[in-house]
């Protein structure tokens with residue numbers, strides 16, 4: 001039915017056109033052909049001017065109406081320092097091309113009106129005009145030169161590397177099919193050395209574990225950064241070409257296998273501030289696609305994407321980017337676990353089993369000091385004992401193992417800092433040997449430790465030692481773990497002089 005109506009309308013329209021043509025013919029016969037032509041040309045001229053005004057008003061107002069969809073406006077304001085530079089370049093180009101657009105359209109339609117066919121006016125034929133040629137070649141060339149120079153200047157500023165005395169943090173972003181892995185420098189603020197030949201299943205970045213800067217590096221599947229801090233992203237690819245793209249920060253750089261690239265930028269808005277900005281726009285005042293209880297702007301996140309069609313799972317390379325205040329970032333960083341310490345340390349692939357890492361030394365010292373302080377503070381005499389967990393001996397001998405010195409040095413420092421504290425060293429064994437032999441061994445071991453502290457400068461009056469053999473187990477001797485726990489040296493700490501009789505434990 002509707003098709004029929006459409007056809008009927010078209011037929012009627014054609015009929016009207018035909019009728020108008022006939023009316024014109026009749027008018028020509030009545031008024032004379034020339035007069036009718038002149039009227040018609042004049043009307044066409046008016047229509048053209050009217051069209052020009054309507055066209056320019058509509059294009060200008062639609063540009064204004066849709067401005068929030070453009071880079072640099074409304075919700076699309078950039079969130080990085082260099083981003084606004086890109087946006088203002090874009091704006092400048094828009095302003096200039098818009099002026100040219102308006103100017104040429106006014107000329108186009110105005111000339112069509114002004115130089116319409118008129119009685120008594122004859123057209124002038126100009127085949128060539130040098131001045132005109134120079135003007136319309138020269139003016140665009142000058143404008144283009146300024147735009148290109150401005151663009152080059154912006155390019156150099158944006159694409160430059162960090163300066164020698166810049167303060168910045170560096171992260172590594174590795175693209176692979178189909179996700180990103182981000183490496184953070186950890187506490188030392190430095191990324192460790194890498195070598196692609198070391199890449200394997202448990203070592204995706206090819207980190208050289210003998211470089212201790214790697215020991216605290218953190219691996220993560222998304223980006224978290226502090227606000228207002230310059231970041232250098234080292235961009236690598238593991239398999240094919242990817243592209244590191246942070247649209248809201250105007251960051252985009254190819255991730256090329258075998259050729260590390262980089263991008264330096266400074267985020268200027270935290271995720272929170274950005275969301276607050278979005279809340280002012282209608283497009284974000286709709287229920288969130290991820291959490292219908294909330295508004296879209298409340299759950300919106302900065303995005304890391306791959307901007308290279310890299311394979312069938314390309315879409316899944318979209319990851320979250322979070323920008324935090326400096327203190328929130330520090331807090332977040334403190335919660336992150338070092339990849340090396342949680343996955344490599346102590347395994348077969350660990351080349352550092354013959355040494356303690358600085359981080360481990362610090363951690364053990366903190367633990368020791370805390371335990372010692374707790375032991376001192378308790379009122380119960382029985383709780384004044386702590387185990388020197390990392391002080392061990394060669395089998396069947398009182399010879400201290402290599403790493404024992406770290407904890408013994410911690411004990412020395414502790415005693416130097418607390419001059420009123422006295423200690424008693426207590427040796428214990430498991431039950432695998434003869435009771436008498438065990439007793440002698442534990443006594444010799446306790447004495448050995450006491451000698452170490454003595455040599456470290458602790459007054460002999462502040463220390464005593466005793467062996468207890470296998471008499472005081474703390475765990476089940478039936479298991480290896482239990483026996484290991486029973487073979488131990490303990491430190492009894494007390495303020496003031498040691499008790500006359502040695503404590504039983």
Ligand SMILES: [Cu+2]
Nearest residue numbers: 242306310317
């Ligand atoms: Cu990709």
